[in-house]
């Protein structure tokens with residue numbers, strides 16, 4: 406369209422970006438996690454795989470049940486690499502604008518206010534897009550070019566093909582087994598899924614789980630072993646169909662239980678409050694778990 410055509414009025418394309426060097430520096434500073442401040446207990450070879458993905462500029466999908474360490478792993482990696490950490494939680498209303506950015510108009514003028522994804526690209530940040538299956542499908546599609554070999558993001562408002570800083574890392578997270586999601590939402594489309602390196606984080610038990618509980622709650626080895634036996638029994642009951650739960654007990658719940666026990670709560674009460682009651686809306690399931698737990702005693706107390 407010729408510039409002198411009076412009918413031509415670009416609405417938003419080509420907007421100036423409200424993210425100057427000072428704003429960038431401020432964003433970086435506020436999002437840096439101090440090096441060595443994040444504890445992450447490796448489950449297997451996920452750290453090696455993650456490092457290789459970063460070195461090759463590949464995008465990562467972390468999958469696993471709730472409280473299996475997905476969010477913690479990215480925080481750990483961002484801190485280790487001393488990169489700013491961003492996270493977004495997908496929801497059904499989330500669109501492309503919320504992720505990339507929106508225009509801010511004031512009178513006749515408008516500027517582009519960068520969203521978390523734009524900011525992460527521009528600052529070489531590590532971004533976690535959590536609950537990616539909850540997001541609107543269009544918002545997922547906008548990630549295609551960023552996640553694959555093109556490694557660029559179309560930013561329509563500024564008419565820019567944004568090429569991220571070389572340190573930028575895109576990660577998505579979801580829980581493929583989550584029974585609360587609709588059937589259509591249990592797995593992304595192949596066109597989306599195949600652009601990512603998958604890191605699987607199932608629930609770890611045994612020594613690794615005990616270490617997580619001891620470091621996160623300050624509990625002793627006896628308490629950690631005790632809670633691992635309970636978790637193990639719940640896993641088994643689900644496998645044997647003695648319990649029909651959406652999923653087994655994760656580390657959000659286990660760490661809280663350990664903290665209450667450290668604070669002096671009776672273990673049975675702590676288990677009821679943090680584990681049995683949170684795992685099922687069904688009172689008979691809650692009773693089954695409470696009863697099962699009542700037969701297990703901490704090794705020595």
Ligand SMILES: Nc1ncnc2c1ncn2[C@@H]1O[C@H](COP(=O)(O)OP(=O)(O)O)[C@@H](O)[C@H]1O
Pocket residue numbers: 444445446447448469470471472473474475476477478617621656657660
């Ligand atoms: N591998 C791990 N190392 C250290 N802490 C962990 C690990 N896995 C789980 N946790 C503990 O469990 C909690 C939940 O983990 P998180 O990463 O938030 O789970 P999600 O998989 O739901 O994102 C963390 O706050 C932390 O206390």
Ligand SMILES: [Mg+2]
Pocket residue numbers: 475476477535
């Ligand atoms: Mg999480």
